[in-house]
Amino acid sequence: MSFSGTGTFNINSAGQPVVAGTTITATAFNALTADLATGLSTCITKDGQQTVTANIPFANFRLTGVGAGTSGTDAATVAQVQGSASALVTVTGTDTLTGSMTPALTTYATGNQFAFVAANTNTTAVTLNIDGLGAKAITRDGSTALVAGDITSGKAQLVVYDGTRFQLLNSPSFTNLKATTLAVSGATTLSSNVTIATPASGVALTVTGQSGANIASFQATATSDAGIIFGITSSQQWNLRTTYSDGSFRLYDQTRVAYPLIVSTAGNVTIAAPASNVALTVTGVTANNVANFLGAASNSIVSIQSTAAASVGVGVEAKNSVQTWQFGLGVGIGDSSWYLHDATRIAQPLRVTTSGNVTIAAPSSGRTLTATGTAAGTAALRLDTTATNAGTQTATWTAPTNKPGAAAGVVSQWIPIDLDGTTYYIPAWT
Numbered sequence: 001m002s003f004s005g006t007g008t009f010n011i012n013s014a015g016q017p018v019v020a021g022t023t024i025t026a027t028a029f030n031a032l033t034a035d036l037a038t039g040l041s042t043c044i045t046k047d048g049q050q051t052v053t054a055n056i057p058f059a060n061f062r063l064t065g066v067g068a069g070t071s072g073t074d075a076a077t078v079a080q081v082q083g084s085a086s087a088l089v090t091v092t093g094t095d096t097l098t099g100s101m102t103p104a105l106t107t108y109a110t111g112n113q114f115a116f117v118a119a120n121t122n123t124t125a126v127t128l129n130i131d132g133l134g135a136k137a138i139t140r141d142g143s144t145a146l147v148a149g150d151i152t153s154g155k156a157q158l159v160v161y162d163g164t165r166f167q168l169l170n171s172p173s174f175t176n177l178k179a180t181t182l183a184v185s186g187a188t189t190l191s192s193n194v195t196i197a198t199p200a201s202g203v204a205l206t207v208t209g210q211s212g213a214n215i216a217s218f219q220a221t222a223t224s225d226a227g228i229i230f231g232i233t234s235s236q237q238w239n240l241r242t243t244y245s246d247g248s249f250r251l252y253d254q255t256r257v258a259y260p261l262i263v264s265t266a267g268n269v270t271i272a273a274p275a276s277n278v279a280l281t282v283t284g285v286t287a288n289n290v291a292n293f294l295g296a297a298s299n300s301i302v303s304i305q306s307t308a309a310a311s312v313g314v315g316v317e318a319k320n321s322v323q324t325w326q327f328g329l330g331v332g333i334g335d336s337s338w339y340l341h342d343a344t345r346i347a348q349p350l351r352v353t354t355s356g357n358v359t360i361a362a363p364s365s366g367r368t369l370t371a372t373g374t375a376a377g378t379a380a381l382r383l384d385t386t387a388t389n390a391g392t393q394t395a396t397w398t399a400p401t402n403k404p405g406a407a408a409g410v411v412s413q414w415i416p417i418d419l420d421g422t423t424y425y426i427p428a429w430t
Contacts, residue, residue, distance in 0.1 A: 089114045117155070137166070336354050337351050
């Protein structure tokens with residue numbers, strides 16, 4: 001009968017128990033030895049001769065003194081489990097990694113974690129093949145392939161197998177960083193270049209500062225320039241930065257040949273003339289001022305100067321698609337007068353000399369000056385003189401009926417007007 005199935009060993013009852021002084025029959029003895037043989041054969045032997053044929057319940061008891069497992073089918077000790085939450089893999093290679101484990105891995109299983117120390121820094125997408133089970137891609141953020149620098153030589157990497165690929169859980173680079181908001185507190189130092197790719201919105205970086213605070217601060221060492229470089233290629237780059245040598249703020253190309261904009265420490269702004277000879281182009285909207293300059297009382301609002309010879313003029317050009325007018329100091333004329341003329345310099349309707357004389361040239365219409373008043377009784381044009389003309393002409397003036405506001409009486413102030421070489425005197429009235 002041997003074991004009962006619940007752990008109790010039963011002796012065959014036939015001829016049992018034996019009686020002293022009687023003969024034990026062969027049947028009873030053979031039945032006993034058969035039961036003993038069956039029972040012993042069912043037990044687990046300490047030397048490992050027996051093979052367990054069913055699950056063994058331990059009723060919350062432990063196996064103690066268990067040796068560390070050395071193959072995939074061995075039981076693991078607590079020490080092994082605690083020390084190998086992620087199995088350590090020895091790898092070789094740069095982008096095509098080959099790994100090995102001890103004991104050897106027999107199959108990939110979803111959820112497996114593996115750690116390894118990178119032998120090299122990757123240069124492109126990476127695969128990992130452990131113990132010849134097949135190369136699987138190492139990715140980031142799900143299925144995103146690695147790019148150069150995502151794995152760094154000499155640094156521990158942690159991957160998890162998701163059933164299809166190995167996902168990298170840590171990386172020293174920000175190459176594939178994807179975040180809606182990145183909060184950085186304190187002073188952060190980046191030891192290498194950081195590239196921020198342009199997203200679909202077209203805005204690569206938006207920095208929002210507090211009221212009254214710097215939004216972004218760019219600083220260099222005490223003996224070098226500091227600023228920002230904008231450009232597509234090395235031949236199309238522009239620098240916006242402070243200049244260490246004189247403290248000015250400059251906009252210039254990569255070669256530092258062209259300096260179209262310079263702001264000095266005194267606040268002066270220099271706009272250099274480019275190859276087109278048009279230093280500044282300001283485009284306004286319909287019915288609005290193109291540019292509005294406001295200066296302090298008794299100060300120049302805008303100063304326009306030329307560093308060329310005195311015979312070369314300087315001024316401002318106003319133009320549209322049809323007409324061009326220049327307003328400046330002896331522009332192309334070679335004197336120190338102030339001119340308003342067209343681009344051909346043929347028509348010069350207004351000229352102010354250094355002595356203060358104003359010349360209004362006759363246009364093709366024959367009308368040199370047309371003045372229009374705003375309302376009846378308002379003078380359209382007023383000419384004042386501050387001194388009595390030499391050889392004062394005294395006459396009695398009767399206010400004409402078509403000159404409202406002109407008082408009758410003796411006129412002692414006259415305004416001389418030269419018309420074609422002849423001087424005429426016009427009485428002055430208020």
